[in-house]
Amino acid sequence: MLRAGADPENLGPADFLCNFCRKPWTDDRPMIEGHQGNLICGGCVTLAYTEVVVHKAGVIDAGVGEGPNCVMCLERRQDPRWVSPVYEDQAVCARCVSQAAGALVKDKDSRWAKPG
Ligand SMILES: [Zn+2]
Ligand SMILES: [Zn+2]
Incomplete structure (x- = not known):
């Protein structure tokens, strides 16, 4: 997500915030x-991956509208979703967490490693 008040004509890394922790994009994030x-940072992917992929926990949709939709794919899937502990209207589904983890692993510059 873009920082409130960011100038769309002159965006820098600090204007791009993780939807889940609202920290800015940096070399080590x-x-x-x-x-x-919508954006998720490496730190939040670690938390989400641990919960919904490693522990298979998180918000499970039983068909009665539990939790917000995934902000990354905007879909409402049967996968478990990880909800930000700070911004409870922000969720990411297990499929998007796995895709994000795969992209971070491929990107050597990210120095990100799968938890667990
Ligand atoms: Zn984050
Ligand atoms: Zn998703």
């Missing part, structure tokens, strides 16, 4: 982009 400019 890689970002993965989803739909509508």
Whole structure:
């Protein structure tokens, strides 16, 4: 997501914030982009991956509208979703967490490693 008040004509890394922790994009905080400019940072991918991929926990949709939709794919899937502990309207589904983890592993500059 873009920082509130960011100048769209003159965007820098500090204007790109992780939807889940609202920290800015930096050299040691890689970002993965989803739909509508939504972003998840490496640190949040680590937390989300640990919960929904390693522990298979998180918000499970039993068909009665549990939790917000995934902000990365905007879909409402049967996968478990990780909800930001700070911004509870922000969720990411297990499929998007796995895709983000795969992209971070491929990007050697990210120095990101799968937890667990
Ligand atoms: Zn984050
Ligand atoms: Zn998703």
